[in-house]
Amino acid sequence: MTFTQLAREGVKDLAVYEPGRPIEEVARDLGFEDAEQIHKLASNENPLGPSPAAVKAITRFARQMHRYPDGGAFYLRHAIAKKLQVDATQLLPGCGSNELIELLGHAFLGPGAGIVMADRAFVVYRLVAESFGAPVVSVPMKQFTHDLDAMLQAIRPDTRIVFISNPNNPTGTMVGMAAIDAFMARVPEHVIVCFDEAYIELLDPAIQPDVLKYVREGRKVVLLRTFSKTYGLAGLRIGYAIAPEECIGLMNRVRQPFNVSAIAMEAAVAALDDDEFVVRTRKVVKDGLHQLQIGFTTCGLDYVPSLANFILVNVGQGRKVFENMLREGVIVRPMDAYGLPEYIRITVGTTEENQKCLEALSFALSLSGQKG
């Protein structure tokens, strides 16, 4: 008997998530002497680094690392509750929002209990569903945007969760409140709607959709948020779910006792108050998107207008351009795993990084004999 024969059915057929290539790995593989020569614009990380308030908290708290974390996350839950005007019982922190997607799988998915998602939405929903043997209904997007009418039509008796990533990764598009309200008015009673709001804090508050109201109304809604993007804490692994208490109680039963580290919780509490950093992040992203779009237009490339800190651009042969840009020391993301082989996704960097990226892109295009 081999390990493979002993594995649960379907495990050997699961796809492995392809993350953005780490800087050190690229440096090793391509013979760069100095990791500083490499610019990673591949994982929607914050170009300003981590929230300085979070870094201070981490340093201050390092001496407490012999202690287990507070498994109930009291301070973090209360800090978030105060900030968002929800009840602390409606919150569950996780080891990144990725873990919370998995907890939803543990609690709600399986053979005969599946999901509906958009075909170009965050791929982790599919990977998690498949790991639980849950059926995945994939609904085509309309102009790179969630088509909520079509998703409503796609709901089946065995659907348990509808995932809506808003704004969506990798397209950077958003569905507005009118479309969401219309969807919520018609969604059947047996379905949980999960809004993944990983990029929500990057939006001007005036245009942030308010789906929290559905949690307050006790609807079957789960919101996912993260400290990885706007707060610059991707390496710490911390996010949270907001949902009615009954749902949080179920997710709580399927998590590990200490799923979030003590340092991560301290840093998150500090980051929550770092409004100045959030404002600066919004500005660097807005300016960077503008800079990249001008560069794409100059190269004659089509792009998908984005509200988040990354942008999809049509380069013809995405994987080839990605590889050629790597040699120039710029890491971006090929999009073939999303069924978009002509595209790459570029994370907004600092002004200098964006400039480097545009130069590498232009060079890569000339190598692959395409426009540019």
Ligand SMILES: *Cc1c(COP(=O)(O)O)cnc(C)c1O
């Ligand atoms: C980056 C991202 C996440 C966040 O993942 P973490 O596990 O919190 O780092 C979640 N959803 C989407 C759509 C994302 O792009």
